[in-house]
Amino acid sequence: MSAQSGVPDRAAGRLGGGSTECRYSRLAKLRRSLTRHTTAEPTDLELLLPRLQDATGPIAVYTTRTGSGECLVGYVDTVTSDHLALAEIDAHGTATLETIDFSLGEIIAIDWDDDYLAALDELARSPVNGEP
Numbered sequence: 001m002s003a004q005s006g007v008p009d010r011a012a013g014r015l016g017g018g019s020t021e022c023r024y025s026r027l028a029k030l031r032r033s034l035t036r037h038t039t040a041e042p043t044d045l046e047l048l049l050p051r052l053q054d055a056t057g058p059i060a061v062y063t064t065r066t067g068s069g070e071c072l073v074g075y076v077d078t079v080t081s082d083h084l085a086l087a088e089i090d091a092h093g094t095a096t097l098e099t100i101d102f103s104l105g106e107i108i109a110i111d112w113d114d115d116y117l118a119a120l121d122e123l124a125r126s127p128v129n130g131e132p
Contacts, residue, residue, distance in 0.1 A: 045104050049079040052112055057121050058089055060111040063102060071111070072100055073120055093123020 074086035
C-alpha cells in the first residue's frame with residue numbers, strides 16, 4: 001500500500017497465506033534491481049476492504065469454509081467492521097446477481113489486481129450475446 005496515497009500497491013495483491021516479500025525480493029535479485037524492505041503491506045482487513053471497495057476490480061476471497069485452495073470472486077459490495085458482502089462473479093466471468101456474506105473472522109486470505117481477476121472483470125463487464 002502506498003504510504004502517500006493509501007491505495008494498495010499492485011505488488012501487494014495478496015493478503016494472507018505465504019510471503020509475497022520473498023517472491024518479490026527473489027525476482028528483484030534475478031532482474032538485478034534494488035529492493036527495500038517495507039512494512040506498509042496491509043494486514044488489517046477492516047482497513048483494506050474499504051479501499052478495495054473504492055477500486056473497480058473484483059477480489060478473490062479465501063475462507064475457512066472454502067479452504068486455502070479455493071476462492072469466491074466478486075466485487076466488494078458492503079464492508080463493516082466485522083462483515084463483507086461480495087457481489088459474486090462465477091468462473092465464466094458472469095455476474096450471478098448473488099451476494100455472498102462473510103464474517104471477517106472467517107476470511108483467511110484475499111487476492112486482488114491479478115491477471116485472473118482482470119480477465120473475469122473484463123468478461124463480467126462485457127455484453128452477453130452482443131447485448132449491453
